[in-house]
Amino acid sequence: MDANLYVDGFNLYYRALRRTPWRWLDLQALARGLIEPEFTLHRIRYFTALIRSGSLDPQKRLRQQTYLRALRTIPQLDIHEGRFQSNTAKRPLAAPRPDGQEFIRVIETREKGSDANLAAYLTRDAAKRDCQAAFVVTGDSDFVDVIRMVRQDFSFPVHVIDPQKQVSRRLRHAATLYQLLDRSLLPQCQFPEELVDRHGTITRPPAWQVAAG
Numbered sequence: 001m002d003a004n005l006y007v008d009g010f011n012l013y014y015r016a017l018r019r020t021p022w023r024w025l026d027l028q029a030l031a032r033g034l035i036e037p038e039f040t041l042h043r044i045r046y047f048t049a050l051i052r053s054g055s056l057d058p059q060k061r062l063r064q065q066t067y068l069r070a071l072r073t074i075p076q077l078d079i080h081e082g083r084f085q086s087n088t089a090k091r092p093l094a095a096p097r098p099d100g101q102e103f104i105r106v107i108e109t110r111e112k113g114s115d116a117n118l119a120a121y122l123t124r125d126a127a128k129r130d131c132q133a134a135f136v137v138t139g140d141s142d143f144v145d146v147i148r149m150v151r152q153d154f155s156f157p158v159h160v161i162d163p164q165k166q167v168s169r170r171l172r173h174a175a176t177l178y179q180l181l182d183r184s185l186l187p188q189c190q191f192p193e194e195l196v197d198r199h200g201t202i203t204r205p206p207a208w209q210v211a212a213g
Contacts, residue, residue: 001132002042004125005031006118008138009048015139016163021210022186024067028074029189033182034161035135042131045121046071047114049082063205070202073195080121082114119146126156133157137181139164144174151176 007027017023031041051064071077096102122134123146134150136143139162147158151174160175162168172178190210195202 001039002130003035003039003133003135004043004045004131005035005041006122006134006136006138007044007046008114008118008136008140008143009046010114011138011140012163015165016181016183016186020186021208022190023208024070024191024204025186026074026189026191027071027077030185031135033185033189034137036159039133041076043125044074044077045080045118046077047080047082047118049114059205059207063207066202066205069197069199070191070195073197073202080114080117082117115140115142119143122146122158123150126150126154133159133176135159135161136175137161137163139168139171141168141170144170147171147174 005027013023017025027044027046028041031044035041048064048068051061068079071079091104093102093104118136118138122136125131126134134156136147136158138160147160150156151158157176158174159177159179160171161179161181162171163181165180167178167180191204193204
Protein backbone atom coordinates (compact mmCIF):
# COMPACT_ATOMS: atom_id res chain seq x y z
CA MET A 1 0.00 0.00 0.00
CA ASP A 2 1.21 3.49 -0.85
CA ALA A 3 1.52 6.20 1.81
CA ASN A 4 2.11 9.94 1.58
CA LEU A 5 4.05 11.95 4.14
CA TYR A 6 2.81 15.50 4.86
CA VAL A 7 5.31 17.67 6.73
CA ASP A 8 4.34 20.87 8.56
CA GLY A 9 7.77 22.42 8.04
CA PHE A 10 7.71 25.21 10.61
CA ASN A 11 6.08 23.05 13.27
CA LEU A 12 8.72 20.36 12.81
CA TYR A 13 11.51 22.94 12.86
CA TYR A 14 10.42 24.88 15.94
CA ARG A 15 9.25 21.83 17.92
CA ALA A 16 12.08 19.41 17.23
CA LEU A 17 14.96 20.82 15.17
CA ARG A 18 15.69 24.39 16.23
CA ARG A 19 18.85 24.69 18.34
CA THR A 20 19.83 21.10 17.53
CA PRO A 21 22.57 19.78 15.20
CA TRP A 22 19.96 17.91 13.16
CA ARG A 23 18.48 20.64 10.96
CA TRP A 24 20.06 19.16 7.78
CA LEU A 25 17.26 16.60 7.86
CA ASP A 26 16.76 14.14 5.00
CA LEU A 27 12.98 13.76 4.87
CA GLN A 28 13.16 10.69 2.66
CA ALA A 29 15.29 8.90 5.26
CA LEU A 30 12.97 10.14 8.01
CA ALA A 31 9.93 8.87 6.10
CA ARG A 32 11.44 5.39 5.98
CA GLY A 33 11.78 5.48 9.75
CA LEU A 34 8.24 6.74 10.32
CA ILE A 35 6.13 4.82 7.83
CA GLU A 36 5.12 1.36 8.91
CA PRO A 37 6.59 -1.64 7.04
CA GLU A 38 3.35 -2.52 5.26
CA PHE A 39 3.42 0.83 3.41
CA THR A 40 5.56 2.03 0.52
CA LEU A 41 6.46 5.71 0.39
CA HIS A 42 4.65 7.28 -2.57
CA ARG A 43 5.04 11.01 -2.04
CA ILE A 44 6.36 13.59 0.42
CA ARG A 45 4.64 16.97 0.61
CA TYR A 46 6.62 19.63 2.51
CA PHE A 47 4.78 22.80 3.55
CA THR A 48 6.68 25.96 4.41
CA ALA A 49 7.03 29.66 3.57
CA LEU A 50 10.06 31.61 2.41
CA ILE A 51 11.38 33.49 5.39
CA ARG A 52 12.79 37.00 5.33
CA SER A 53 16.33 37.74 6.47
CA GLY A 54 16.30 39.59 9.77
CA SER A 55 18.92 42.10 10.79
CA LEU A 56 20.04 39.86 13.66
CA ASP A 57 20.62 36.89 11.35
CA PRO A 58 20.96 37.96 7.71
CA GLN A 59 21.95 34.41 6.68
CA LYS A 60 18.67 32.84 7.82
CA ARG A 61 16.97 33.08 4.42
CA LEU A 62 20.07 31.72 2.65
CA ARG A 63 20.16 28.70 4.97
CA GLN A 64 16.51 27.98 4.24
CA GLN A 65 17.05 28.27 0.50
CA THR A 66 20.02 25.90 0.75
CA TYR A 67 17.89 23.40 2.66
CA LEU A 68 15.02 23.63 0.17
CA ARG A 69 17.49 23.03 -2.62
CA ALA A 70 18.69 19.89 -0.80
CA LEU A 71 15.10 18.71 -0.37
CA ARG A 72 14.50 19.08 -4.09
CA THR A 73 17.06 16.34 -4.73
CA ILE A 74 14.48 13.88 -3.32
CA PRO A 75 12.53 12.59 -6.34
CA GLN A 76 9.23 11.94 -4.50
CA LEU A 77 9.17 15.32 -2.72
CA ASP A 78 7.05 18.37 -3.55
CA ILE A 79 7.50 21.72 -1.79
CA HIS A 80 4.36 23.80 -1.24
CA GLU A 81 5.12 27.41 -0.32
CA GLY A 82 3.03 29.80 1.72
CA ARG A 83 4.12 33.36 2.40
CA PHE A 84 4.90 35.81 5.17
CA GLN A 85 2.75 38.88 5.72
CA SER A 86 3.82 41.90 7.78
CA ASN A 87 1.43 44.43 9.31
CA THR A 88 1.73 47.31 11.74
CA ALA A 89 -0.46 46.77 14.80
CA LYS A 90 -1.28 48.64 17.99
CA ARG A 91 -0.76 46.51 21.10
CA PRO A 92 -1.22 47.20 24.84
CA LEU A 93 1.84 47.33 27.10
CA ALA A 94 2.02 44.87 29.99
CA ALA A 95 2.32 47.86 32.30
CA PRO A 96 1.74 51.56 31.48
CA ARG A 97 4.87 53.69 31.22
CA PRO A 98 5.53 56.57 33.64
CA ASP A 99 4.46 59.01 30.93
CA GLY A 100 1.06 57.28 30.81
CA GLN A 101 1.61 55.52 27.49
CA GLU A 102 -0.48 52.33 27.41
CA PHE A 103 -0.02 51.18 23.82
CA ILE A 104 2.84 50.62 21.43
CA ARG A 105 2.92 50.10 17.66
CA VAL A 106 4.67 46.91 16.55
CA ILE A 107 5.38 45.10 13.29
CA GLU A 108 3.75 41.67 13.25
CA THR A 109 4.96 39.07 10.77
CA ARG A 110 2.81 35.99 10.27
CA GLU A 111 3.21 32.96 8.09
CA LYS A 112 0.20 32.55 5.81
CA GLY A 113 -0.96 29.69 3.65
CA SER A 114 1.02 26.67 4.81
CA ASP A 115 -1.69 25.27 7.06
CA ALA A 116 -4.36 25.83 4.43
CA ASN A 117 -2.16 24.17 1.81
CA LEU A 118 -1.56 21.11 3.97
CA ALA A 119 -5.26 20.74 4.74
CA ALA A 120 -6.16 21.17 1.06
CA TYR A 121 -3.67 18.61 -0.25
CA LEU A 122 -4.49 16.10 2.48
CA THR A 123 -8.17 16.34 1.56
CA ARG A 124 -7.52 16.29 -2.19
CA ASP A 125 -5.21 13.27 -2.01
CA ALA A 126 -7.69 11.36 0.14
CA ALA A 127 -10.56 12.13 -2.22
CA LYS A 128 -8.54 11.12 -5.30
CA ARG A 129 -7.01 8.09 -3.55
CA ASP A 130 -3.53 9.32 -4.38
CA CYS A 131 -2.37 6.88 -1.69
CA GLN A 132 -3.89 4.46 0.81
CA ALA A 133 -2.81 6.27 4.00
CA ALA A 134 -1.46 9.62 5.14
CA PHE A 135 1.29 10.24 7.68
CA VAL A 136 1.20 13.85 8.93
CA VAL A 137 4.12 15.38 10.82
CA THR A 138 2.66 18.15 12.96
CA GLY A 139 1.84 19.11 16.51
CA ASP A 140 -0.65 21.79 15.47
CA SER A 141 -4.12 21.03 16.82
CA ASP A 142 -5.63 23.34 14.17
CA PHE A 143 -5.57 20.26 11.93
CA VAL A 144 -7.90 18.26 14.19
CA ASP A 145 -11.07 18.98 12.21
CA VAL A 146 -9.61 18.27 8.77
CA ILE A 147 -8.02 15.04 10.00
CA ARG A 148 -11.32 13.93 11.48
CA MET A 149 -13.26 14.84 8.33
CA VAL A 150 -10.80 13.08 6.02
CA ARG A 151 -11.05 9.95 8.13
CA GLN A 152 -14.84 9.97 8.39
CA ASP A 153 -15.84 11.26 4.95
CA PHE A 154 -13.32 9.27 2.90
CA SER A 155 -12.65 6.28 5.20
CA PHE A 156 -9.03 7.28 4.88
CA PRO A 157 -6.44 6.51 7.58
CA VAL A 158 -4.47 9.49 8.90
CA HIS A 159 -1.47 8.80 11.13
CA VAL A 160 -0.05 11.75 13.08
CA ILE A 161 3.60 12.00 14.12
CA ASP A 162 3.83 14.82 16.64
CA PRO A 163 7.22 16.63 16.94
CA GLN A 164 6.26 18.05 20.33
CA LYS A 165 7.56 16.49 23.53
CA GLN A 166 4.11 16.21 25.10
CA VAL A 167 1.06 14.39 23.82
CA SER A 168 -1.68 16.44 22.17
CA ARG A 169 -4.91 14.82 23.30
CA ARG A 170 -6.89 16.51 20.55
CA LEU A 171 -4.63 15.22 17.79
CA ARG A 172 -4.47 11.78 19.38
CA HIS A 173 -8.26 11.51 19.42
CA ALA A 174 -8.58 12.77 15.84
CA ALA A 175 -5.95 10.53 14.22
CA THR A 176 -6.16 6.90 13.19
CA LEU A 177 -2.85 6.39 14.97
CA TYR A 178 -0.85 8.95 16.93
CA GLN A 179 2.72 8.94 18.16
CA LEU A 180 5.35 11.38 19.33
CA LEU A 181 8.29 11.79 16.99
CA ASP A 182 11.13 9.44 17.91
CA ARG A 183 13.95 11.98 18.17
CA SER A 184 16.59 9.27 18.06
CA LEU A 185 15.80 9.09 14.33
CA LEU A 186 17.04 12.64 13.69
CA PRO A 187 20.81 12.03 13.81
CA GLN A 188 20.32 8.92 11.66
CA CYS A 189 18.41 10.84 8.96
CA GLN A 190 20.83 13.56 7.91
CA PHE A 191 21.78 14.51 4.36
CA PRO A 192 25.46 14.03 3.51
CA GLU A 193 27.62 17.12 4.02
CA GLU A 194 27.48 17.77 0.27
CA LEU A 195 24.90 16.96 -2.39
CA VAL A 196 24.84 17.68 -6.10
CA ASP A 197 21.99 18.96 -8.26
CA ARG A 198 21.92 20.35 -11.80
CA HIS A 199 23.17 23.71 -10.52
CA GLY A 200 26.21 22.32 -8.72
CA THR A 201 27.18 21.40 -5.18
CA ILE A 202 24.91 21.92 -2.17
CA THR A 203 26.76 22.18 1.15
CA ARG A 204 25.38 21.99 4.66
CA PRO A 205 25.22 25.56 6.06
CA PRO A 206 28.18 26.24 8.39
CA ALA A 207 25.84 27.20 11.25
CA TRP A 208 24.30 23.72 10.99
CA GLN A 209 27.55 21.80 11.21
CA VAL A 210 27.63 18.98 13.76
CA ALA A 211 30.37 19.57 16.30
CA ALA A 212 33.12 16.95 16.22
CA GLY A 213 33.16 14.51 19.13
